[in-house]
Amino acid sequence: MSHPSSLSDAQLDTRLQHLGLADLDPGTGAGPVAQPSVRTSTVRFRDLAALDKAQALKSQGERGVTYGRVGLDTHAALEKVFCELEGAQRSFLAPSGLSAITLALMALLSAGDHALVADCAYGPVRYLDKIVLSRMGVELSYCRAQPEALRAQLKPNTRMLYVESPGSLLFEMLDLPALSRFAREHNLVLVVDNTWGAGYIYRPLALGADVSVVAGTKYVGGHSDLMLGAVMASDPAIARRINDTHYAMGYAVSADDAWLALRGVRTLPIRLKQHAANALEVCRFLASRPEVARIHHPAWPQDPGHALWQRDCTGSNGMLSVELKFDQEQARRFVDALQLFGIGFSWGGYESLVQWVEPSSIACHGYCEAGDNAVVRLHIGLESTQDVIADIARALDAAA
Ligand SMILES: *Cc1c(COP(=O)(O)O)cnc(C)c1O
Numbered sequence: 548m549s550h551p552s553s554l555s556d557a558q559l560d561t562r563l564q565h566l567g568l569a570d571l572d573p574g575t576g577a578g579p580v581a582q583p584s585v586r587t588s589t590v591r592f593r594d595l596a597a598l599d600k601a602q603a604l605k606s607q608g609e610r611g612v613t614y615g616r617v618g619l620d621t622h623a624a625l626e627k628v629f630c631e632l633e634g635a636q637r638s639f640l641a642p643s644g645l646s647a648i649t650l651a652l653m654a655l656l657s658a659g660d661h662a663l664v665a666d667c668a669y670g671p672v673r674y675l676d677k678i679v680l681s682r683m684g685v686e687l688s689y690c691r692a693q694p695e696a697l698r699a700q701l702k703p704n705t706r707m708l709y710v711e712s713p714g715s716l717l718f719e720m721l722d723l724p725a726l727s728r729f730a731r732e733h734n735l736v737l738v739v740d741n742t743w744g745a746g747y748i749y750r751p752l753a754l755g756a757d758v759s760v761v762a763g764t765k766y767v768g769g770h771s772d773l774m775l776g777a778v779m780a781s782d783p784a785i786a787r788r789i790n791d792t793h794y795a796m797g798y799a800v801s802a803d804d805a806w807l808a809l810r811g812v813r814t815l816p817i818r819l820k821q822h823a824a825n826a827l828e829v830c831r832f833l834a835s836r837p838e839v840a841r842i843h844h845p846a847w848p849q850d851p852g853h854a855l856w857q858r859d860c861t862g863s864n865g866m867l868s869v870e871l872k873f874d875q876e877q878a879r880r881f882v883d884a885l886q887l888f889g890i891g892f893s894w895g896g897y898e899s900l901v902q903w904v905e906p907s908s909i910a911c912h913g914y915c916e917a918g919d920n921a922v923v924r925l926h927i928g929l930e931s932t933q934d935v936i937a938d939i940a941r942a943l944d945a946a947a
Contacts, residue, residue, distance in 0.1 A: 559747075560816050562631055567624025567809055582624045584806035588615040608787045616799040625805045626777075628812050632746030632767075633759045635779035637786040639793045640800045644742060644762020645671055647776025649679075651738050651760050654778075654792035655707060655785065658684030662707035663700055665692035665721065667714025667912045669740055689911065692721045694729040701733060711740035712751075713852060716909050716924060717843045717868050718743070720852025723859060727755025736785065742766075745895075746779075747815055748823075748862035757785055765895030766864060769811040769818055772896075773804045818897075818929070822865030825935065826927040832936045833869055838943050840920045843868040865927035866894055868904065870920035873946060878921030879903060881946035887930060887938040894926035899935060901925055 554565055571578040590612055592598040604611025610626070612619060622640060629638035641647035652675070656662060664672060666689045676687045688700045692710045708730045712721035723739065730737040738758040739751035745766040751759045761767065763775035778793075780786045823846060830847045833839045842849065845856035846863035856863070871878055882890060888901040904922040927935060 559631070563628070563816065564813055566628050566631055582621055582806070582809060584802045585619040585621045586802040587619060590614055590619070608790045616797065617794075618800060618802060618805060621802045621805045621809065622800065625809050625812075628809065629746065629761070629763075629777045629779055632750075632812075633741070633761070633779040634750055634752050634781075635759065636781040636783075637790070638777050638779045639789050639798070640805065641776035641778065641793075641798050642800050642804075643774040644760070644764050644776040645669075645675070646798065647760050647762065647778050648672060648740065649675060650776075650789065650793060650796070650798060651758050651778050652680065652685075652707075652709070653796065654789040655736050655738070655758070656680070656685045657706075659704060660706045661686045661688065661702045661704045662709055663687075663697050663705060663735070664689050665710035665712075665714070666690060667692065667717065667719050667721075668709065668711040669715045669742075670908060672709070691912075692726060694725055697726075697729060705733065705735060707738060708735045709738045709740075711742070712749070713743055713845050713856075714912065716904055716922070717912060718845055718850075718852070718866060719843075719912070720845045720850075720855040720859070722855055723751060723754040723756060730757075731755075743864065743866065744860070745815060745819070745864075748819060748864065749860050752779065752781060754859060757782055758789075763808050764893065766815060766819060766822075767812055768808050768895065769815065770807070770896055771893070771898065773807045773811075775800060775804050775808050819862055819864050821929055822927060823863035825929070825932045826863065826865045826867050826925075828932045829925070829927050829936060829939065830867060832939065836940075836943060838871050838873065838947060839869055840872050841870040843870075864895075865899075866924070867927065868922055868924045870922055871943075871946075873921045874919070875906070875921055877946045878923060881921075881942050882923060884942035884945035885938055886941075887935055888925065896926075897929045899926060899928035899930060 567582055569579045569582045601611040601613045626638045641650050664687050690696050690700050737756045739756040741751050741759045742762040742765050759779045761777050830842050830844055844867035845852040882901050882903045885901055888899045891900050902924040904924050
């Protein structure tokens with residue numbers, strides 16, 4: 548599709564609606580709006596010269612397609628969208644958010660290397676460490692993601708700082724520019740899980756990160772119906788390592804899932820605005836209740852990360868955690884009494900979700916002083932907040 552030459556100067560919201568549309572048929576001058584799902588396992592070539600050209604691109608680490616695994620137009624369009632979102636030169640698709648994390652770590656760490664990992668990062672990273680990385684001779688240390696704490700755990704072989712901001716369960720805002728300075732000072736590659744920001748409300752590469760990882764499963768997809776991940780980078784040497792590891796490890800994403808993500812991303816801006824507005828309204832309600840000890844949501848003015856959020860983020864989303872003056876039994880009763888909230892992991896779909904947070908899973912966060920309070924994580928969906936708040940009120944009463 549031809550675009551006014553000004554598209555590259557247009558606002559992100561505009562570009563998100565115009566990137567990766569289907570081409571017009573040169574004969575009829577017509578075509579659909581949406582890129583179709585181009586499913587293929589094999590790529591066929593007009594002649595050997597065309598194949599050679601693709602091979603040459605591929606051997607330079609560029610997007611040269613010689614086989615179906617990397618995908619054709621649908622995948623290429625989604626890669627462009629991720630680059631646009633994250634302000635990256637290259638993006639690589641993975642079949643889930645966790646496999647995107649695996650890709651970044653496998654590409655950038657070698658046997659004998661040590662990496663510092665924020666203690667508030669997505670829990671399954673510890674499982675990847677325990678089951679795979681430790682066996683491959685890579686050592687991870689978990690640490691509060693602040694320069695002084697990190698410095699104390701540096702080793703001569705430390706190569707990477709891996710963080711997630713805000714944190715996975717309590718949404719602790721990290722000072723990414725400060726962490727980036729620390730990483731540069733010690734020659735560490737800084738990898739950030741940006742699933743919370745979805746590349747839209749938070750842009751780690753612009754704040755000094757080398758690599759951004761996103762679970763597209765969440766807000767990018769937005770409809771709780773696909774699994775997808777992406778790894779973004781701009782530095783050519785880093786991108787090359789990710790490119791080659793992506794190929795070597797056989798990563799592949801279904802064209803239909805890439806298509807769903809492309810479809811989802813068009814409404815990412817308006818969905819995030821609505822999720823954020825709904826979550827703030829729920830925060831205001833929660834703050835009025837005597838059972839509530841503390842709210843973890845960086846857009847909430849009382850959150851300790853609020854100033855960093857104001858400085859570094861351009862919006863918020865539907866995620867919040869709430870500390871309740873309940874014992875664990877009451878907290879479980881509260882979760883079971885909610886009717887509009889699905890009990891489940893994940894987030895980013897249109898529906899509200901609740902997760903009872905096991906005390907052991909946040910005890911390892913250096914930031915957490917939940918003490919005896921029970922912690923429940925909520926994803927505030929796109930339902931009417933009147934109904935959502937009435938549901939929470941009813942469940943609080945039932946649990947008390
Ligand atoms: C869900 C999630 C992931 C993993 O994504 P999947 O697609 O479920 O594998 C990674 N990081 C964060 C912060 C997540 O919330």
